[in-house]
Amino acid sequence: MLEYEEKWIEAWKKDRVFEADRDVSREKLFVNAPFPYMNGPLHIGHAFTYTRLDAYARYRRMKGNNVLFPFAWHWTGEAVAGQSVRLKKGDPAVIKAFVEIDGIPPEELEKFTSPYNLAEYYTRVSREALYKLGLSIDWRREFFTTSYNKGFSKFIEWQYLKLKEKNFVVKGSHPVVWCPSDQSPTGDHDRLEGEGVSPEEFYLVFFKMDEYFLAAATFRPETIYGATNVWILPEGEYVKAKIDNIKLVISRESLTKFIEQERNVKIIETFYGKELIGKECVVPLAGHKIPILPASFIDPAYGTGIVYSVPAHAPYDWLALRDLQMASTEKLKEIAAKIKPISIIKVEGFGEYPAIEIVEQMGIKDQNDKQAEKATEIIYSKEFHTGVMKENCGILSGMPVREAKNKVIETLIQQGLGDKIYDLPQIVRCRCGTRCIVKILRDQWFLNYSNPEWKDRVRQHVKTMKILPEEARAWIYATVDWLNNWPCTRKTGMGTPLPWDKEWIVETLSDSTIYMAYYIVSKYVNSGEIESEQMTKEFFDYVFLGEGKIEEVSKKTGIDVNILKNVREDFLYWYPVDLRNSAKELIPNHLTFFIFHHVAIFPKEMWPKGISVNGMITIEGKKMSKSKGIFTTISKEIRKYGADVVRAALIYGAEGMDDPDWNENIAKLMEQKIASLFEFVNEIREISSYREKDFPEKLLLAEVKNMILLVEKNLEQMKTKTAFQIAFFDIPNVIKRYLRQVSVPEKDTIEEVLEYWIKVMAPFIPFTCEEIWHLIGRQEYISLEKWPALKVSEEDSRVLFEYKLIEKLLEDVKEIKKLTKTEPKTLYIYVAAQELTKTFLKYVAYIEEGLTTKEAVKKIYEEIPKNLIGSVPQLIKLATTLEKNLLNEVRKIEDFDEYQVYDKSKEYLEKETGMKIRIYYSDEQDKYDPKNKAKNALPLKPALFLE
């Protein structure tokens, strides 16, 4: 961290530069970012998101907006608490992370067995880091979440009562991956095996056998008419049990599933699978009898440990059948030999028996061959999407497979011949090693995101929002569509108890949806003007919704009427949120929830106006990972490089949804560039010559103005990288070019440009710009200066246009010189005859009026002076190849005289080329043209001769 950075932090703090209060004379802008979760110090990725937002906030502040950028801390959830618990247990990984990565002194570890102390510690160091990063935050509104903050809890209680009132919070049950040993849900990160696996619905089909039903599990109930036998594992344990009101046979291991999925289970008898082999059962709906046979691919823990066999369409079934026919006891062989696959699905690309065909094609050996899995997938997908049920399928005949599936399961359940149960499609093991099952959690509270009206209102609003980059909008829509009911409460961790059911705590993604409104209130809580106990339902109803009479609310809450009035007016002034910036990973959850809840609770005019997202940082090209040590904190990098270097390196890393990379090279580069800024500025300041502004000065101003407008345009779109590139690289490049061009720079111009330049860099590297600003003798804070209000005038555009012509000419000269490898002394320029240019412009106009090329050509042949007639073909070609911009510029200028352009800049041209310049019109009589070049002259492209 640099000395001057420390100085400005203190100065900004002392003079309350970024504290924003209601001021109706100025247009407000309310920006924020999701509060960070306080289970660790802020990392460099946080800095990226915040710096981008800060650059925007600073820019808009300079543009004259009253900008509010508040900040807070998220403590809610299980992670902080979990870490404390693991610390208490002495988990070496946690201790290592605390000490080595987070920099906690070992002797202080003890006190972090309290989650409060832990969160409080991280909050303290994080606040410090953000100060140092130079974020233009109004810290008076800071708060943290959970019941440790009474006021915030009051707010969440109000929010959830409101949601409940409107029926957006509902009670329900839902399936989770569950560890029977830990007695808790097993999230992805808690798994030894089976990452990404989630509960899926299996269908149970009941095959009658005596007074019991064999409950076969399947994903493909529509294949029931093709069943030829049932498979069981001979050495597997099975039970006869009464489940709810039906007597079923299932594997012993699958029993827990039924129990955890809220079924009433009574075991009647346990036995081994082999006892059933050779018996028969009845295929539901179809009615025919089929045998029960052994198969080794059966996993008793998967489904019910019973499946029915459809050898025509299921590769595994065909393989098992084939295995059985080949090697087994005589009796089984006999039974197996009698079984003929039944073809029931017509699918393009396959014949009668798709399963048999694919097994042969892929050369699959037996049911234990790994390839069988793949074959199953191929057949399933093909049949499901394009298959049609054949005529032998009873009620399903003629239906597309996808419809048949729903129809059959509906019918089976209706007739008591089927059921649904959740299971895991792959093995999932908890960290403790136990195999997980699916459990139905009862009495859980849900945010009713599946409510179609709610969704629709959200969609309608998203349509009107500013979403940056635009590509993110599709993702938000997709999320709104996909979102289902969200379990919004937990039993463990920190947070606010659900007001009407206090054993539940509002979970972390659900207590962070409208808290931006609380920033308005927290200022008064922090100053002591309002006590948390005073924040009753009436208070929030009044402040946020304008409900109730102020006097009554005042009486009820004990809050002074004036204070109430101020809070309410503050809210009306600052709300809604104008821009919320975050990493893109929050789109599928937080950012979408944020919209949902605003739509649910607030009146329309308070719904958020804009969202912007950015990529996720990598470190030296690798994905960030604390456990792998690919991790660095904001404080560490600031200590190493200084705040502006960190800001610049991050901003220059990426924009849009691209992922920036944090690496030493870019930091080092920025370090050098920022250091040399001071030298450059000093160099410029030594200039002390005043004189008439000439072409180079006008050009410089025009270019800089143009670039500043581009910076604005890009910043408005949160294209912070592009904006920074222009401000930080492109502008100094044109200044340098100017200094090279003129023998004596002009002081007024250079000072004006310098002022603009420092200002437009200020949003990105505020410390450095503040320092330079004062070095050049300014007294005010650049952070509060007015952004240059500029407009590119007609003269400016003309200057830019003329310069473009000159540049083109110089390029041509350079190329000719390069090719001829000569050192010519004189440059002869033959400007296209004015008549030629006029004809050219006429031609362009004709085409524009809608004439065909042929007609237009004919007309200009009639109009052009005879001596220029030879140039017509090139003119036509030029019309299609000339830059549109240039063309438009020429057309804007009345009586455009190209000769003047070069003549005016003769001195500059001579300086750049080192040659004497002679200029002629191409149709001039007395011109020097030994190589007869003049005839090649075209509008905006003079012919040249070097000698």
Added chain:
RNA sequence: GCAGGGGUUGCCAAGCCAGGUCAAAGGCGCAGGGCUUAGAACCCUGUCCCGUAGGGGUUCGUGGGUUCAAAUCCCACCCCCUGCACCA
């Protein structure tokens, strides 16, 4: 699998939505030159191929198509990244 994003010249990365301004910005790297006692920094020039007159050729994941014209539009395919719910 579903959803979202992406594949550009040595590297990073603009451009693509609104086709011609594109051999394609900028940065890095590399080469040459300047500054300097020397180096670093800084500044300038060059950086797809060919060409002794401003030209030509071949490039933007792969293969097709539309068009006078495609990095940009359409179709198919391949590859990469991210998210997918009781983690935050």
